[in-house]
Amino acid sequence: MHNAEILHAEKCPVIKMIGSEPAVADAIRENCPDDVDLETLDDQADLSSHLEEDGQPVDVVLLGTSPDLAVQIAQRIHTIDKFLPVIILTRPEACRPLRRTLMFSPFLGSEVIPWSSEDLTALPNALMEAVNRRRQRQRHHHALCRAQVRFEKLPHLKPELNQYLDQLLDCAPIGVMTIDASGVILTLNHQAQEILNATNRITLGGALNDLFSKDDHPVIANLRTEIATGRSPSAQRTVRLRETDSVRKYIAITMAPLCYRNTMRQPGLMVILQDVTSRVDAEAERRDAEEKLRKHVKTLRKFHEISTREDICFDEKLSGVLKLACAQFGLAAGMVTSINGEEFDIIASVGSMDLDGLQNAGLHSNRFCFRAIKSKEPYTYVGDGQGPNCSGINKSCETPVAYIGVRYLVNDIIEGTLCFWGNKAESDEFTDADKELIKMMGQWLGREWQRARSEARMRKLSSALEQAADAVMITDRNRMIEYVNGSFECMTGYSKEELIGRPAGVLRSGFHDQEFYNQIWRLISSGKAYRGELVNRKKDGSIYHEQRTITPLRDANGEITHFISTGHDITELVETQRQNRLHQSELTHVARLSTLGEMTSGLAHELNQPLCAITTFTQTCLRMLSAGEYKPDDLYYGLQQVLRQAETATEIFRRLRMFSRKGEIEECSVELGQIVGEIESFVESEALQNLINVHFDVPDRLPPVWADRIQLEQVLLNLVRNAMEAVSERDPGCRNVTITATRNEETEVTVDVRDSGHGCPPDIANRLFEPFFTTKEKGMGVGLGISQSIVEAHGGRLWLEETSPQGSVFRFTVPQAKGEKDE
Structure with missing residues (x-):
């Protein structure tokens, strides 16, 4: 019967949704049959009330919440009903981690399924199949309950015992068979035939051991011996079905003695069969995951030990990390490449592959490293070396069939790749843990190179400061000295030990006033640089002139943390300039006197005029006084003219004196x-x-x-x-x-x-x-x-x-x- 026919014959399917978006609910309603009861619940409490109350049962629960909350809700559901199907709707990249979480989560049955949110088209069919499984299990459960009631009536229905028993076994959801004491198959129901992939005609009369792998024959023999000798009333073992068409199947066998009610003789054994392939595979996957996790943790611990060692150089650390990653990935070679235009240069490598052959064969031009360069996430490839990604590789050299690589950055600039090659991959694909590991190694490589370059640059700067001809002093923001170079010691006469920890004002000579220093402090505190001349005092008390530049230093946040002062002694230069000014003044004075000498004629004429006027007015006044015939006003006027001409002459002499004077x-x-x-x-x-x-x-x-x-x-x-x-x-x-x-x-x-x-x-x-x-x-x-x-x-x-x-x-x-x- 089709899904729709099965659902139509019974009550309407009931699907409860928690945390699902309206768009998801609408998509499910459009693709589900019309008689499906699809209801959206607000929280877990509403669902618990639906599960525990008497009413129409719930067939499927769809969870659209976060994975962690969804697991908690599923655990709560399965404490009430362990066989209720639960489908968790999550992002595609979270499906695999969610499966692993469900595998190791307690209180969960096998009916919890992660589902990708990008595959909403097939979700309605999955819901209907889950409804069918739920109802099929319920029918089997009801059949077993009815069979149990009939078993109680068997003593009263002996004529119909065989007929009832055959019908019961055929309807049982598990495989049931009977064998005699020698292991010959006497009967088996329909479910046993499906489990064993065998027909009644082929299996009846055959040996039980013929159905299973030869490696498990001793296990079956020991199980029959335990039952026959009475050491155990019933026992169970898991054995492997004989492979046909490369199909691998595991069967859980439970044996119990088959005896009559009125006698203790044992004509044979009843064998209960269950297909546990999924469980065995899940356990194997869990063991494999645990082993990989242990290996990954061990690798991380070893990587931490190598990367934090202080007794080895960076090249030794890098070689150890490359070898460690080769062992983790199961690949033959590892290398660090540096991008150089359109080529890749190998700057470090380990492993057994022919790296020179790969380089000569065109490794620098293949697409693997270029794809790793262009991708923020690690790039992986697993193949036979014949695909499009292998262009440019000479097939005469060892052909790599597995590659994993990641780019590394130094100072936020892509420098090259950290990559690993191999002829044979450990598995069909690289795990997420492998990708995270190489990504972490790439980040470590970039940081180490950045630190190495920064240290080299700092060593150069430190050497340059120590050997600089200029005196260098570094102070903190409180003007306490933290560093001085050798030139500063030579210039001041103080040693480093005498200066470090002392205030920068230790060199003040008293030539400048406090306001002068306050102006400098206000200038540099505002973030500007000061450039000027200072007069300071050496340790021996002598005065020297210094040309100094003071510059504020800022941190990553733009805050001023230190001040760097550079300068040099200009005492000789100042003295030379003073002497030059004196010589220039002397020469200028001589030139002015020479000019006055050349102007003698003009100056004599200019002085002659007021002198002649003084003589004339003086003689006139004397004649007036001698004759006794004068008026006071006339005499007063004559004397005024004498005074005026004298002032004129005085002004001429003042100009000459000023022009000819000598000075700074x-x-x-x-x-x-x-x-x-x-x-x-x-x-x-x-x-x-x-x-x-x-x-x-x-x-x-x-x-x-x-x-x-x-x-x-x-x-x-x-x-x-x-x-x-x-x-x-x-x-x-x-x-x-x-x-x-x-x-x-x-x-x-x-x-x-x-x-x-x-x-x-x-x-x-x-x-x-x-x-x-x-x-x-x-x-x-x-x-x-x-x-x-x-x-x-x-x-x-x-x-x-x-x-x-x-x-x-x-x-x-x-x-x-x-x-x-x-x-």
Whole structure:
């Protein structure tokens, strides 16, 4: 009968579901017969009430919960009804682990089946088959119950005993046969024929031993002896059925003496047969799983021992791990490869395979390692070496039929593969435990190489710090010294032992105030680097100048943990610069005196005017006093003019004294218009004498510049006087000198000195700024060179912008004052 016909002849099948999604329930309803009672329950308590109450029995339970909860519910169900079918709906990858869990779970019968959630199409048929098995078992149970009642009536129904017995045996769900004392088969029921794969015609009259494997004949003989001698009223053994068509079957045989009610003679034995192949296979699988688990645990323990040993180098560890994995996987060779473009280089290997032959035969171009590289999970292959994955392998070498490999990463970059080859796999496929093991080994390999490279890099950095010419100091975030290198010891005179653990301020000389150090601390605490000069004190008390850079160090979270300070002693450089400044100041002073000497005629004329006026007004006042004819107002006016001319002369001497003074450079914010006014006063008399038109074009809103006032006057005066000398050979009406100033790119002020002279020939123009080069008969040749040095010392430039027969333009730039730059 078909499933639908069987179900129609009985009550409607009842299927209870717990934890199943609505989509799953809908799919089952669409594919199940219409008379199926499919009900969704909320929890386990509802199901327990359905199982324990009197009413329509439950045929199948479908669990859609998590595997762990599903196992607990199944155990609860089977404490109530051990033969109720339970189907657990789970993810495909969890089916195999769930089967293993069910195998070792107590209180569970054989009717607990894991089912993949991706195979919902076949689920309704599986449910119907489970319903059929459930009801078939119930029918057998009812038949046995009825047979037991009839056995009680047998003494009253002796004429019908044989007929009832035959019908009973044929309906029994187990195999039953009778044999005589010599082991000849007398009778057997229908179920026994199916179990033994034999017909009544072939089996009756045959020997019992002929049905089973020769290896189990002694077991059957011992069993018959135990029953015949009375050592055991009944006994059971598991034997193997004789193989036919390579079918392997295990039978559980139970023997008991067959005797009449009114006599004790034993005409033979009753043999109960049960097919226990599934149970034996399950036990074998369980033993195999336990053995593999023990082996895997042993391998993990050994791997941990090898990887954590401190008395061997990394190469020895790697060799030990490769050998361990070869033994675990049952493969002949293991190797570590490094990807090199389109090739793989073998960098470590163990095993008995011809690795050189594999490399020469094209291992670097086959697809195994490339597939392992592209996959996050381990890649495995088991075959005969003739499939598509074996392209590029020379068949003349040992052909690998099994491969397992995984990529390894160093610093999150794929470096190569950890892989194993063999001519013969231990089993048909690699287990999940094997894949997890090689994956763990690959992760260990990547971490070890990353650590080895980091240690090598740290050794290089440490060696570089120790041998660095600059002094290096590392402090914690509280500015306590943790490390100094040899150069720091040499520079300060302190040893490492004297410095480590002490505050960084141990070197302070007192030259800088506390606010200076506070500014540095605020700067580096904000994450910025400090670069500047410090004046510190050595161990012997001597003062030294240091060019130092202090940089904060951050951890992975961006928090500042340390500060690294690098520097070098610049005491000699500072002293050299001081001497250079003195020499420069001396030379500049000489150049200014030389310029004043060249301006003697103009200065004498400028001084002669107020002196002559003083003489004239003084004589006039004296004559008025001598004649006795004077008015007080006239005398007062004359004396006022004398005072005014004296002040004029005093101002001329002040300018000369200021211009000729000797001193250090004092840079400050200077108004360029004031400097131009001073220069205009200096050259006014000389320009008038030589009929030179000097024009100053300086805007009123021009920003101040950052410079030394006297030195900037010297530069501008040198350029203006050179321009005046250049135009002196021109006709009187063509002697023009123009001084202009403009703001340049918001950061500098540009000054141009333009003349209408004859220009400079190329050979002279290229040498204008050379020291002691001059075209003047009495010149020293230092004016332009010193002017260029002064401008460059201020952070600007001085150059000949253009020259032609119509004139030349000298240009220089000076940085704006600091406040103006910020604006």
